[in-house]
Amino acid sequence: MVVDSIRIHTADWIVPINRPPIRRGGVAVDRGAIIATGEIPRLQQQFPTARILKHLRAVLMPALINAHIHLELSHLATLAADSPDTSFTGWITRLIDLRNQLGAQGEEAEQAALRTCLQQDRTGVGVMADIGNTGIGRQLAAVFPGQLFPFREYLGLHAQTLDKNLFRLEREPESHLCSGHAPYSTHPRLLRRLKERAVALDQVFPIHTAEPAAEGEMIRQGRGEMADFIRRRGLWDNSFVPTGRGGSIHYLRDLDLLDSRTLCIHAIHVADEEIRLMAGEGVKVCLCPGSNQFLGTGRAPVRRYLDHGILPALGTDSLASNPELSLWREMRLLAEHHPEVEPAEIVTMATLGGAAALGVDHRYGSLETGKKADFLAVPIVDGLVVDSDEQVYRFLVTRVGADPERIRD
Ligand SMILES: [Zn+2]
Structure with missing residues (x-):
């Protein structure tokens, strides 16, 4: 029969x-x-x-597609439990301190990451893009095959860290996914090399972009909250040369980092001219309204992205900057913050936008x-x-x- x-x-x-x-x-x-x-x-x-x-x-x-999460920061949830009452760099300092205190790896970090993974699955997330500096994401990817893309994050602005990072990067197996942290934290030559590798391997290249307004100030003038923070930590050695003009997107363009496999995460402080540039290159965007609200970094120009033909993805970011990791809540916040954006557009971002950003739109979205x-x-x-x-x-x-x-x- x-x-x-x-x-x-x-x-x-x-x-x-x-x-x-x-x-x-x-x-x-x-x-x-x-x-x-x-x-x-x-x-x-x-x-x-x-x-x-x-x-x-x-x-x-x-x-749903969660295009940006840091599973390995799940055990730092107390950071986002109450109002930050601090600047962006103040939050980074608290994050580094708490992570040093509790440890970046180990049982507690692994268990918390696993719980987050299960919670994402339970709330309807089909695929998530995880960014981390430990092996936790990769371990979990073996438990959730096809559902979790673990990106190993590279960072280090100081020339002293460059050779070590390049050495390590050359030894990454081809199957490993890699990302650069942000323009303010990652040596331009390292960013360049990361992107070249991603292009050669046809992989998505995620990078935090234009999240704090201070990133633009640092890029243009080498001044402001972010530049001061880096100087205070003894990491400013002129590896980074201020451009004197433009914003984060111009900076990434000048490093030849922009194409349809580049995923700009947050992308809040982006001028119209830069949005046109992104649209021309087919650059992808991932919005994280919950994290942005918590950190007070501002609201992304969602309507302008859509009007330029860019369909953003949505991400929760981590429990260190977002009290709840729910794509449903991200949609709700986006609707509240942007009444000019149609609910249909928001649902499309959380599904097809994410799938396209991660290159899985032939299976999902x-x-x-x-x-x-x-x-x-x-x-x-x-x-x-x-x-x-x-x-x-x-x-x-x-x-x-x-x-x-x-x-x-
Ligand atoms: Zn992030």
């Missing part, structure tokens, strides 16, 4: 992302892949022997034929009326309540 392996998951609403929401629709899957999305009668006609799996009072949507059968059934809160496309998107960006059901068929 031949048993039909096709299953149709049905729900009140399907939000495929690549097309408008479908009322009373279904997602047909076969052997791990989506084979069709549409209205229920049409799918039943197309696949008459398929098994029907009903998800009552639910919205089916793609799994939308409920399209050929993509992985890994999606969510989001329960609709009791008593809530969800009766139009607009309402279904608004429900998704403002929802609170039970975790979504993860469908991995």
Whole structure:
């Protein structure tokens, strides 16, 4: 007897992302892949022997993509437990001190990172991009294959650290993913080499960009809060030469770091001219509204990114700068901070934006034929009326309540 392996998951609403929401629709899957999305009668006609799996009072949507997290900082959650009441560099100092005190690695750090990983999975994150300086991310990636991309972060502005870093980088196995920390913290030659390696291996290259306003001041004039902080720590040795003009994006462009595989994380203090530059190169952006709110670093020019054809990704950043690591909360904050951005655009950022940023949009980001059968059934809160496309998107960006059901068929 031949048993039909096709299953149709049905729900009140399907939000495929690549097309408008479908009322009373279904997602047909076969052997791990989506084979069709549409209205229920049409799918039943197309696949008459398929098994029907009903998800009552639910919205089916793609799994979320968390394009920026630092799992190994999870044990430093007390840093974001109360208001920072300090500058950006004050927060970095507290972070370094607490990490020295508790240790960057070891049982506590590993257990906290694992808990965060499980919590991301439980809340509907299909793929996450983790950045770290220890081996914790890579260890966890073995436990969550295909779900966790662990980037080894390089940093060091001082010339003395350059040779050591370059030496280490040359010895990284090709399968390892690497990132540069930020323009203010990483030697320009190291950044250049990191990007060359990523290009040669066709890997994504993430870099924190224009997060504190003080980064731009340092780049232009070699002055301000960030430059002072680096000097105080004895790390300013003229390895970094102020450009006298422009911002972080100009700086990265001059180092030839910008292309469609570069992921600029935060990207808050970015001028229009720089956004045009990014759009021209196809540069990706990852917004972290929760972390930005906590650190008081400002709000990214989301509308301007969208208007220039850049669809940002979303990231939670770490528990050291964000009291809650939830992509749902990131969507909600973005909606609150940017009423000029449509809920549909925000849901698209959290799914397709992230998938494109991490180069996994052939498998994730939308409920399209050929993509992985890994999606969510989001329960609709009791008593809530969800009766139009607009309402279904608004429900998704403002929802609170039970975790979504993860469908991995
Ligand atoms: Zn970060």
